[in-house]
Amino acid sequence: MTASETRPLTAIRSFPPDFLWGTATAAYQIEGAAREHGRTPSIWDTFSHTPGKVFAGHTGDVAVDHYHRFREDVRLMSELGLGAYRFSVSWSRVQPTGRGPAVQQGLDFYRRLVDELLAAGIEPALTLYHWDLPQELEDLGGWPERSTAERFGDYAALVADALGDRVKRWTTLNEPWCSAFLGYGSGVHAPGRTDTVAALRAAHHLNLGHGLGVQALRAALPADSQLAVSLNLHEVRPLTPSPEDLDAARRIDAVGNRIWLGPMLEGAYPEDLLADTAHLTDWSFVRDGDTLTSHQPLDLLAVNYYTPTVVSHVARGGEKPQDDGHGNSEHSPWPGAEDVGFHRAPGERTAMGWPVDPSALYDLLTRTAARYPGLPLVISENGAAYEDEVRPDGTVHDPQRAAYVHAHLDAVHRAIAAGVDVRGYFLWSLLDNFEWSYGYAKRFGAVHVDYDTLERTPKSSAHWYARVARTGELHAPGS
Numbered sequence: 001m002t003a004s005e006t007r008p009l010t011a012i013r014s015f016p017p018d019f020l021w022g023t024a025t026a027a028y029q030i031e032g033a034a035r036e037h038g039r040t041p042s043i044w045d046t047f048s049h050t051p052g053k054v055f056a057g058h059t060g061d062v063a064v065d066h067y068h069r070f071r072e073d074v075r076l077m078s079e080l081g082l083g084a085y086r087f088s089v090s091w092s093r094v095q096p097t098g099r100g101p102a103v104q105q106g107l108d109f110y111r112r113l114v115d116e117l118l119a120a121g122i123e124p125a126l127t128l129y130h131w132d133l134p135q136e137l138e139d140l141g142g143w144p145e146r147s148t149a150e151r152f153g154d155y156a157a158l159v160a161d162a163l164g165d166r167v168k169r170w171t172t173l174n175e176p177w178c179s180a181f182l183g184y185g186s187g188v189h190a191p192g193r194t195d196t197v198a199a200l201r202a203a204h205h206l207n208l209g210h211g212l213g214v215q216a217l218r219a220a221l222p223a224d225s226q227l228a229v230s231l232n233l234h235e236v237r238p239l240t241p242s243p244e245d246l247d248a249a250r251r252i253d254a255v256g257n258r259i260w261l262g263p264m265l266e267g268a269y270p271e272d273l274l275a276d277t278a279h280l281t282d283w284s285f286v287r288d289g290d291t292l293t294s295h296q297p298l299d300l301l302a303v304n305y306y307t308p309t310v311v312s313h314v315a316r317g318g319e320k321p322q323d324d325g326h327g328n329s330e331h332s333p334w335p336g337a338e339d340v341g342f343h344r345a346p347g348e349r350t351a352m353g354w355p356v357d358p359s360a361l362y363d364l365l366t367r368t369a370a371r372y373p374g375l376p377l378v379i380s381e382n383g384a385a386y387e388d389e390v391r392p393d394g395t396v397h398d399p400q401r402a403a404y405v406h407a408h409l410d411a412v413h414r415a416i417a418a419g420v421d422v423r424g425y426f427l428w429s430l431l432d433n434f435e436w437s438y439g440y441a442k443r444f445g446a447v448h449v450d451y452d453t454l455e456r457t458p459k460s461s462a463h464w465y466a467r468v469a470r471t472g473e474l475h476a477p478g479s
């Protein structure tokens with residue numbers, strides 16, 4: 001079946017019996033307890049406390065207080081019948097300065113969380129780094145410096161030693177594109193720097209850190225551990241089939257996708273990326289052997305997908321199209337793509353302004369599987385923000401979110417039917433949470449959180465998803 005073909009969404013689709021059904025979160029977005037038990041600031045603490053950086057001055061100081069309420073949150077997952085839970089470890093909580101010995105109380109929190117999950121029959125999937133670099137490491141130069149990659153390898157070893165006996169699924173980095181290019185390029189994410197060359201250096205050291213992290217994990221973990229990296233791969237579509245627009249799409253694919261896939265899965269940076277960015281840097285920060293270090297065998301490639309990326313060529317000095325995303329911002333997060341304009345695909349959008357297009361997920365999965373045969377895939381994030389309303393009876397009815405997830409799961413099912421080895425799906429997110437520069441203004445949760453009382457209420461989409469997860473059968477919401 002091709003991308004443009006559709007099929008009725010009403011039929012029931014059966015997923016493989018061992019398909020993993022989960023939800024995902026990240027430490028800074030949910031934990032709170034920002035100053036407890038020795039935790040020191042991460043770059044996101046600093047950034048969110050800097051006036052003007054985050055919507056309405058929101059911070060993760062309390063977030064949804066998962067640090068104190070994790071037992072209740074695990075109970076919720078258990079009641080929903082979910083089989084897996086993807087969470088991230090706060091580096092500043094377990095190794096506050098980013099160097100040296102671990103803080104036992106920090107590690108103990110994750111041990112308790114994992115034990116609670118295992119006791120409930122929920123498989124933990126641990127991400128080592130979801131954007132929250134210890135501030136002390138940023139003060140030493142952050143990801144643009146090689147030493148940060150080395151520190152990340154040490155941190156990976158420390159967490160593996162503490163939790164390797166009970167966690168089987170490990171992810172090194174979450175969406176390194178955002179860390180490098182939103183953090184150091186456009187500056188809309190922490191640490192908020194706007195230096196294109198620093199962003200490219202950060203990208204390289206994230207690749208290197210991933211490789212060093214995998215080496216450290218392999219050395220410490222049992223042989224049957226499953227190691228992955230989570231990439232927000234961009235499904236890039238040219239606005240027209242003109243050679244100029246095709247070249248715009250190639251450039252974005254290079255600096256959005258192949259900048260990670262190249263070193264991590266093929267052992268080299270793509271030649272066209274080096275050429276596209278040659279006016280910015282000679283890449284001399286890449287030392288002999290680095291890309292081989294980045295190129296470590298992985299058990300899975302984890303893919304985060306929300307919306308496609310539509311681009312066109314824009315003549316230098318020409319007006320860029322209207323777009324809600326990060327594409328056309330003043331400081332571009334796309335080095336080497338100065339003449340590329342970003343467009344919003346027509347049609348339905350989520351509360352983030354992101355177009356809804358499940359066919360792009362199908363295309364992304366089939367294309368990635370064709371390029372890397374034999375490497376199983378997992379969807380480590382997919383979901384949507386909508387303007388949820390609590391009804392007078394306290395319930396939250398969110399049919400749009402269920403429809404979004406349903407359509408995307410249907411695309412995953414189509415990809416599996418086409419021969420792609422997809423092992424699982426993690427809904428973003430378990431809980432409403434701190435949505436980075438949007439603060440608490442955007443709700444992605446399957447479970448509603450009242451930010452005054454921190455009371456949790458599963459939305460109607462959570463009940464629908466729970467039934468899909470329990471039965472392994474995808475049925476239309478409301479059927």
Ligand code: IFM
Nearest residue numbers: 026175304381428435444
């Ligand atoms: O909330 C984020 C998450 O932290 C990383 N991936 C995208 C999500 C929605 O923006």
